[in-house]
Amino acid sequence: MGKPFWRRESVCISGLFLFIYFALGALYPLLSHYLKSIGMSGTQIGLIVSVGPIVAIFAQPFWGMLCDRFQMSRQVLSGILLGAVAASFLLLWGGKSFIAFALLYGVLHFFQSGAVPISDGLALGYVTRTGIEFGRIRQWGAIGFALATLVAGMLVDAFWLGVIFYVYAFAQFSAFLFLQGVQTERSVEAVNVFKGLSELIRLPRYMLFLASAFLIFGPINAHNIFFGLLYEQLGGQIAGIGLAFLLFAGSEAPFMKWSGFFIKRLGLEKTIFIAALVSSLRWFWYGTGPTPFAVLALFFIQGFSAGLYLASATQFVRENAPDTLRVTALAVYTSMGLGLGSMAANVVGGMLVDTYGVLRTYTFFGGLTVLGLVPLTLVTWFIKRKSTVLQ
Structure with a gap:
């Protein structure tokens, strides 16, 4: 029987997720508006936005391997969160030109990109120890993102667009404080990460899932960039874009919480x-x-698509990778979807917007996701999990 949810460590790890995603919700939906306000062109904004996924492709596996090699996830994440705080102020104060902003934005993403997979790894470790469903913890990330879109929008209206960096820094520092109450698991033996990576590559279910993440996760994240253009194309007002993001992000929380119900009834893969x-x-x-x-x-x-997918996909990685390489496996998965997948979807989606319009971009997203269903079909019905996973 699982332990009660509202115990000290549960509150701390829920607060960690709340504020990590609060930081993301405060910064990214309004970043393009800030860049436009300081004189960046549309092309420059697109190039700057692409810097994040490119950095994440390399940074996420680096942070994951560092955690697994030294078994110090909490300490590494503490440094990442404080580094993100410092980078956000550097970005605000020093990013006045295109080159300067792009470089400092890359520094910010070097730290930021490690926060999600490492926090997921800590949460999965806690889930394993206590029996609490992962979705009950992950839902606080969706709640944080939704609240941030509302709070940041109100603060921008009251002050100026640059306030999003102060809100981001406050949220990341708050996440750092909550992190101090989260335990971290340590292996008795040192982990040979590079040997472990070779083992991951030989896991067919994990590799097929990476392929599906590239095709499915990419459009989910690219949607955050192109939705504003879509909404205006459909005849909506700019003010409605903020409301839409609030509703979208808010809908993820209950489905993340209910993910355990769906998994018990249907199975994880289905x-x-x-x-x-x-x-x-x-x-x-x-x-x-x-x-x-x-x-x-x-x-x-x-919520039914992205929220349910994100909560369930993280559990799939946990169950199909060695425990000693949990953070590395999560980081590679996130890098494939959030990094490489987002970059590809953003680049091709932008080209389609210029050539055929934003409606065809979303048709392209649909086609990519259908392709992602092919490896998922193999994982769900044809390639079954072995009785044991290398530990």
């Missing part, structure tokens, strides 16, 4: 498959040009 299938249908529907009212009215599709 839950991920259904979430990805719904995601593909959503992108195809957006590509048909629905009304802004319909998009807002069916906001919960975000």
